[in-house]
Amino acid sequence: MITVPFARTVALVALAALGLLPALAQATTPKPPQVERLVLLMRHGVRAPLDGEVPPATRTGQPWPHWNAPAEQVTPHGAAALRALARADRRWFAAAGLVAAKGCPDPAALRLWTNSSPRTIASGEAYAAGFAPGCGVTVSHKPEGANDPIFEPLGAYPAAFDAKRAVDSILRYTGSAEALTRRHAKGLTLLKQVLACPAAPCSPVEPSSVRASEDGHGIDLKGPIRAASGTAQVLMLQYLEGMPLAQVGWGRATPARLEALGAVHGALFDVFSRPPYMAAFQMAPTVDRITQDLTAVTAPKIDMLIGHDTNVAALAAVLGVPVKAPGFATNDPSPGGGIAIALIRAPNGRQAVRLWYRSQSATDMRAARDRTVWAPLRLAGCDEGIEHRCPLPQFLKRLETATAPARG
Incomplete structure (x- = not known):
């Protein structure tokens, strides 16, 4: 290091x-500052493709490569990369004064909470094994498959959610589904080059649209972005998994091309996570947890929340900050990458908050190396000194204001 x-x-x-x-x-x-508490919301680790992530009608010039893991689950390599990530985090946390550098951490000082899906639970277990080998660190979560509003708030069917207001917010944010597609025309063209299907179009053709779902509890997106987003992600996952470069996008998906294609994947969050109304509902329960972590006497020193890219994208939107890991497109949350919120003491003795986007680079994740990048994040209008501090009361007020639409 x-x-x-x-x-x-x-x-x-x-x-x-x-x-x-x-x-x-x-x-x-x-170099880490001295930290009183830290909450880190991160995405799960490298996984095999989701069922239907590449739409069934997608055509390619050659068959897709085989994955060494069941669909949707964290791969053995993904688990190894998470263990490496945890080792690097342990060094950073120890230097920040949050835990001892070695040995089993105080159970009251470290809390690992994951979503209830198998891939997030497995991610938590791999992270715990890397953070404190042989210590049996508890990984907590709701029963597998049960809805956890911290990570899937719309799945809890909040009564205040108004799908029409959500669509209006999305259209104001994006311009329209068609405008979103036009902004990513270069990425969509690049994806066709990588897929190299016998005859265009490679991805299913459907008009761009965004509307309320039939049950009124969610949003339906259709069109090229919906069809291509998952395909772009699968290509990046091939690289992160450590597949031979000749297999990654059939040898046509170079690291530079994968980073560019990440913008197509990240475009999905311009609909589901970043518009203010969507961000408020995606983050309200998580913001309650963060607020408790920063203020409650009984809160642990470290609270690791392990969820999904939608969660990280929504928190970034609520905070008004970009996220960027080396090798990934801006605002395309990386596997294992997360937003760290640290409670510190400002020079005047008052409590303040500092923020980072903590990630592995794409190349380090591919090699499962225990190196991380902590990129400081600046909050517009709340950015004091070279450390980019935000006084705690102002920070909490920002969170409250940003999630107000979800609180009735």
Whole structure:
């Protein structure tokens, strides 16, 4: 691990974003501050494709490669990458004063809470094994398959959700489903080149539209973005899984192309996670948990929440910050990547919050290396000093305001 002063690391991360120092930036991590508490909302690890993630009507020039895991589940390599991620986190947390560097952590200091799906539970178990090998760290969750509003709030059918207002918010945010498709025309064309199907179109053709679902509890998106988003994600997962490059997109999906295609995958969140009304409902129960983590006397020092890319995208929207992991498109949450919210003491002695997007690079995830990047996040209008602090009362008020539409 290469360590450099915090200010210089920020500069390196900025240069990396411009493509000037990608290799060095991936190997650097800011020196942790002293932290009182930390909550980290992260996506699960690398998994096999979801059933239907590549629409059945999608055509390719060659068969898709075989996966060494059941559909939708974390792969053995994905678990190894999560264990590596946890080892790197353990070093950062120890340097921040949250846990001891070695040994079994105090059960009251660390809480791992996952969604109730098998892939999130498996992700929590792999993370626990890497964080504290042999310690049997508890991974908590609701019964498998039960709805957990922290991660799937619309699945709890909140009474206040108004699908018409949701669609209106989506249309204002995107311009229209057709406009969203036009903005990603280059990515959709690139996807066709990678698929190399015998005759166009490669992906199912359907007019772009966004409307309330028939039951009134959700949103239905149709069109090229809906059809292509999952396909783009599967191609990236092939690379992260460590498949030979000749198999990743049949040898046509280079790392640079995969990063570009990530924008097509991330476009899905412009409908389901980022419009203000959608973000409010996707985040209200999670914001309640975060608020409790930062204020309750009985809260643990570290609360790890392991869910999905939709959760990370929605929290980023509520906070008004971008997320970017090396090798991934901006606002395309990476497997294992997450937003860290740290409670610290400002120089005036008052409690404040600092934010990071913590991730592995795509190349480190592919190799299951225990290196992470902690990219500082700045809250517009609440950004004090070189540490980008936000006073705790202001931070909590922002969360409350952003999720107000979901509170009746």
